[in-house]
Amino acid sequence: MIGETLQLGSWLDITRLSLHVLAASIWVGGQLVLAGLIPTVRDFGEGATQKVARVFGRLSWPAFWVLIATGVWNYLAVAHGSVAASWMVVFSIKMICVVVSGFGAYRHTKAATPSARGMYAGISALGSILALVLGVALAG
Numbered sequence: 001m002i003g004e005t006l007q008l009g010s011w012l013d014i015t016r017l018s019l020h021v022l023a024a025s026i027w028v029g030g031q032l033v034l035a036g037l038i039p040t041v042r043d044f045g046e047g048a049t050q051k052v053a054r055v056f057g058r059l060s061w062p063a064f065w066v067l068i069a070t071g072v073w074n075y076l077a078v079a080h081g082s083v084a085a086s087w088m089v090v091f092s093i094k095m096i097c098v099v100v101s102g103f104g105a106y107r108h109t110k111a112a113t114p115s116a117r118g119m120y121a122g123i124s125a126l127g128s129i130l131a132l133v134l135g136v137a138l139a140g
C-alpha cells in the first residue's frame, strides 16, 4: 500500500495464518504430489497404490480439519469489522469450493470404479486449488 509503513503482524496472526497455510500445503500440495507419484507407485506391485493412499489419508484428513478450524479462526479474526461485499462474495464461493474439495476427496475414497475414482480426485483437486487461490484473494 503506497504511503503506509509496512508492519509485522502480531504473533497470534502469524500463528493463525502459518497453521492455515501449512495445512493447505499438506491438503492441496499433497494431492498434487500424490497424483504425480501414483504411476510409479503402481509399478511397486499389487496393493501398493492402496497402501500409499491409506497412509496419505492419515496425513491429509487431519490437515483438512486443521484447515476448517483455522479457517473459522481466520474468519473470526478478520471479518469482525466491516468487510466489503466483494470480500463476502469471494468468501462464500470459497466455502463452496471447500465443501467440493472435501466431498470429492471423500467420494474418491469410496468410489468403486477407476473412472469414478479419477473423476472424484479431479473434482477434489479443482475445489482445493480454487479454495487456495480464493484464500489468497481474501488475505489481500
Ligand code: HEM
Binding pocket: 017, 020, 021, 024, 027, 028, 067, 068, 070, 071, 072, 074, 075, 078, 097, 098, 101, 128, 131, 132, 133, 134, 135, 136, 137, 138, 139, 140
Ligand atoms: C480446502 C480448504 C482451504 C484452503 C486450501 C485454504 C487456503 C487458504 C489460503 C492459501 C489462504 C491465504 C493465506 C495468506 O495468504 O496469508 C487462506 C486465507 C483465508 N482462509 Fe482459507 N483455506 C481453506 C479453508 C478455509 C475455511 C473452511 C475457512 C473459513 C471457515 C477459511 C477462511 C479463510 C479466511 C477468512 C482467510 C483470510 C485470512 C486473513 O486475511 O488473515 N479457509 N486460506
